[in-house]
Amino acid sequence: MVREHHSGALGLKVSVDAHSGFCNGVVRAIREAERHLRLNVPLYALGAIVHNNEELQRLEAMGLHTIDPKELSSIQGKTLVIRAHGEPPSTYATAHAQHLSIIDCTCPVVLRLQKDIKKEYARIAPLHGRIFIFGKRGHAEVNGLIGQVGGDALIIEHPDQVGQLDYSLPISIFAQTTQDPESFHCLCNDIQTNFLQHGMDPAHCFFVHHTICKQVAERKPFLQQFAQQHHTIIFVCGKESSNGKMLFETCTTANPRSYRVENSGNLSANWFSALTSVGVCGATSTPKWLMEEVALAIQKL
Numbered sequence: 001m002v003r004e005h006h007s008g009a010l011g012l013k014v015s016v017d018a019h020s021g022f023c024n025g026v027v028r029a030i031r032e033a034e035r036h037l038r039l040n041v042p043l044y045a046l047g048a049i050v051h052n053n054e055e056l057q058r059l060e061a062m063g064l065h066t067i068d069p070k071e072l073s074s075i076q077g078k079t080l081v082i083r084a085h086g087e088p089p090s091t092y093a094t095a096h097a098q099h100l101s102i103i104d105c106t107c108p109v110v111l112r113l114q115k116d117i118k119k120e121y122a123r124i125a126p127l128h129g130r131i132f133i134f135g136k137r138g139h140a141e142v143n144g145l146i147g148q149v150g151g152d153a154l155i156i157e158h159p160d161q162v163g164q165l166d167y168s169l170p171i172s173i174f175a176q177t178t179q180d181p182e183s184f185h186c187l188c189n190d191i192q193t194n195f196l197q198h199g200m201d202p203a204h205c206f207f208v209h210h211t212i213c214k215q216v217a218e219r220k221p222f223l224q225q226f227a228q229q230h231h232t233i234i235f236v237c238g239k240e241s242s243n244g245k246m247l248f249e250t251c252t253t254a255n256p257r258s259y260r261v262e263n264s265g266n267l268s269a270n271w272f273s274a275l276t277s278v279g280v281c282g283a284t285s286t287p288k289w290l291m292e293e294v295a296l297a298i299q300k301l
């Protein structure tokens with residue numbers, strides 16, 4: 001289902017993708033933050049609560065303060081929001097030491113993944129096995145995941161990394177929730193092949209945990225279809241969004257006339273041909289209101 005805007009001077013027919021926009025985890029975190037902000041509780045978020053500057057500015061105008069870990073010591077006794085990406089145990093320890101009240105908005109899907117990694121580590125570490133995490137180094141969710149195993153996990157960012165690994169010991173692999181399902185599948189196939197080439201039976205030494213969020217995985221086919229249905233695609237997304245990068249690649253593969261913008265100020269009239277259709281879509285961190293705003297700006301061209 002799409003929402004259509006009437007055409008403007010260029011005769012463009014603009015539609016906003018109904019499947020794009022905040023995922024449940026982000027909706028929940030923002031709803032909680034807004035609820036406390038309306039009660040005039042000074043609120044501090046450790047890192048951007050959503051990887052979208054426009055939405056962040058809206059929340060900051062309501063009184064949300066975004067801080068980095070170094071600043072935790074300067075907000076003693078205040079209220080801290082833990083965002084949907086989750087945090088490692090060390091953050092909770094610091095927060096308790098600083099007497100902070102915690103509003104924990106860790107997404108339930110991420111929370112389950114954290115618990116699963118911890119449990120699997122307890123099983124595989126005595127067998128000298130290793131935990132692999134397919135994800136982005138330095139990403140908050142990945143930091144939260146490796147924190148569950150005291151940092152004793154290998155982060156795989158690119159499939160090229162798997163060539164030189166030790167295939168004489170068991171491996172358990174997990175994926176950051178916003179990774180591309182196809183890339184994860186290819187990576188697991190490569191590792192499996194390497195085990196076989198080293199004379200090891202993957203059935204006994206390679207354990208794949210399918211931890212990519214369904215909300216991200218299911219968006220890909222919808223987005224592919226949406227991108228093919230329009231002459232031009234405008235993908236609205238913050239620079240830091242991990243799934244935004246992956247979903248934008250889906251758009252460009254399905255439709256080479258796809259452009260990524262952070263807001264309507266980034267639009268270029270040169271991208272559009274008169275009397276064609278334009279699809280506006282975004283990542284799980286893109287607010288609906290922003291996609292509507294971009295759609296309206298296109299309509300005026």
Ligand code: SF4
Pocket residue numbers: 023024025026084085107108109110177178213214215216284
């Ligand atoms: S993408 Fe999925 S796992 Fe990540 S915050 Fe959203 S709902 Fe939770």
